Amino acid sequence: MPDVVVVGAGYAGLCAARRLRAAGLDVVVLEATDRVGGRTLTARLAGGWAVDLGGQWIAPAHTRFAALARAYDAATFTGHTQGDNLLLSKTSSRRFSGELPPLPPHATAVLAMALWKLDRLTRRTLTTTQAERLDSTTVATWLRRRLPVPQARRLAEAVLGAELSVDVASVSMLALITAIRGAGGLRAGTEAETASALFTDGADGPARSIAAELGDAVRLGTPVTSIHDTGTDVHVADVRAARAIVTLPPPLAGRIHYTPPLPAPRDQLTQRMAMGAALKTFAVYDTPFWRADGLSGLALDLEGPMTFDASRPNGPGLLCTLANGPAAHHLTRLTPAERKATIIRSLVRGYGPRAAHPVDWHEKNWTDAPYSRGGYNAYFPPGVLTSVGSALRAPVGRIHWAGSETATQWVGYIEGAIRSGERAADEVIEAEARFQDPVIPD
Structure with a gap:
């Protein structure tokens, strides 16, 4: 019987498993989808160039992510930021320099x-x-x-x-x-x-390396629908273990059937939190032609998605658009062809007629992903944090919680997911040590 079963093979789950194994514990990771990486996802263009359809940035303050990148030789590069930025409206495009457009x-x-x-x-x-x-x-x-x-x-x-x-x-x-x-x-x-950097070969590279290191301990295509905490062990799918770490976003973790039922505060938390909405697209061009026009590739559309230059060094031109919240809801109601046409019209307003004819197109609608149901993360509506927010990280019996939403730093980032997984692993290590070495009173 393994010591710990981890639900979810995103960065939180994989980093929890990595830390547990380093402490000498036997671990099994159950992942519902056919891949690891969670809310990171790398697609490949012709020629092998990577595009990140999910989380991708690593900032100087993301120390745990940087440590993983070094450990697994995951190269990064600084994105193109030179040139003017753009402020787009429905009918116009305005150039500006600096972080915010002039008012x-x-x-x-x-x-x-x-x-x-x-x-x-x-x-x-x-x-x-x-x-x-x-x-x-x-x-x-x-x-x-x-x-x-x-x-x-x-x-x-x-x-x-x-x-x-x-x-x-x-x-x-x-x-x-x-x-x-x-x-x-x-x-x-x-x-x-x-000041964020991008991964040359995709942001899920370290996750794939950790999974390879864990080997058969990672089981793909294994959705978890129920967790039974007997008081002496936990039953998760067909696995019995001493403890469990659940790394799913709270709204999805709440869909699991728990025996015994979760305490009311934890149950209410999962009911009241919701996933954000995120749609990400990539328009691919032979070259990053906008740079010759003195443009950085960053465009802020007050009515639609944000655009930035995600081109790899010496690679094709990549204009990535990120639509979140209301903009994502609007675009995801369209057909794929209508959605692409709408976004390309925005690109043409900013970058001219050459933007009308990408040689390739990739998109990821995270609200439709069955085991994500949104992005970047779950959020707190009014009244939730002060009423039931204390249940976010508190273990329930032999069940511990991780995932970017539970991080105390960098919530919504890969860095937060990593830190949350390591924190949950430390909780389990400490709990198991107490269990195995009980204090005997004098």
């Missing part, structure tokens, strides 16, 4: 003040009353109160909505503040985004 002076001043207030909130130690008030307020409401200028508010809604992968009217201010804190603060999070 009228009054709008700029109002936006700067709102960001200053947000930064102060993330640094403040909140009282229970303050936390409850922020948890009862949506991000959209907070922005409306502090950004009366529509241009500034629309920009803030677009940027924060893309970061959270959800409509800002659906997520609480306390959840936003918690996420910003977990990224080291507002400025640190912004710097991490702009």
Whole structure:
């Protein structure tokens, strides 16, 4: 009988299994799909070039991800950022430099003040009353109160909505503040985004290497529908083990049948959290032609997806679009042909007629993925964190929880998933040590 069964072979599950095996424990990893990597997914172009249809970035502060990259010789490169960025509307394209597009002076001043207030909130130690008030307020409401200028508010809604992968009217201010804190603060999070690197051979490379190292311990095509905690062991699918680590997003973990039933706070948490919406596409061109026009490849469309240059060194030109929240919901309601045509029209507005004819096209609708049901991660609607948020990481009997949503740092990133898996593994190691070496009273 293995010591631990891990549910899910994304980065959280694989890193938990890696740490458990290093501690001398026998582990089995059960994965519902036919691949490892979770919410990372690498596709291949002609010539073998990689495109990341899921999570992909690694920032300087992502120390655990960087350690894995070094351990498995996963090369990275700095993406192209030189040149002007674009601000797109339904009918026009405007070039700008810097992180945010230029606004009228009054709008700029109002936006700067709102960001200053947000930064102060993330640094403040909140009282229970303050936390409850922020948890009862949506991000959209907070922005409306502090950004009366529509241009500034629309920009803030677009940027924060893309970061959270959800409509800002659906997520609480306390959840936003918690996420910003977990990224080291507002400025640190912004710097991490702009200084991020990409993996030459795909962001799921280290995950595939860990799985190869674990060998037969990783079982693909094995959905978990029930978990029975007997009090002395756990039964998961056809595996009996001393303990289990569940790495699925809370909404999906809640679909598993548990015996005995989960405590009410944990059950309510999984019912009240929801997955964000994410759609990712790649338009492939012979060359990154926009660079010759002095463009960075970064475009912010206030009505649609964000675009950036994801081209590998010496490879074909790749314009990647990320649609999150309302933009993703709109696009995923279209047929694949309509969706492609809509996105290409946006690319043409920004990059001219050469963008109309990509030589290849890839897309991933994460809301349709049966074992993801959205992305980048699950979010906290108003009232959830302060009422049942304490159940997010708390073990239930012999069941422990991991996954990016449970991370205390870098929630929604691969880095957060890695840290969560290692944290859950440490919980199991400590619990098993106590069980095997009970303290005998004097």
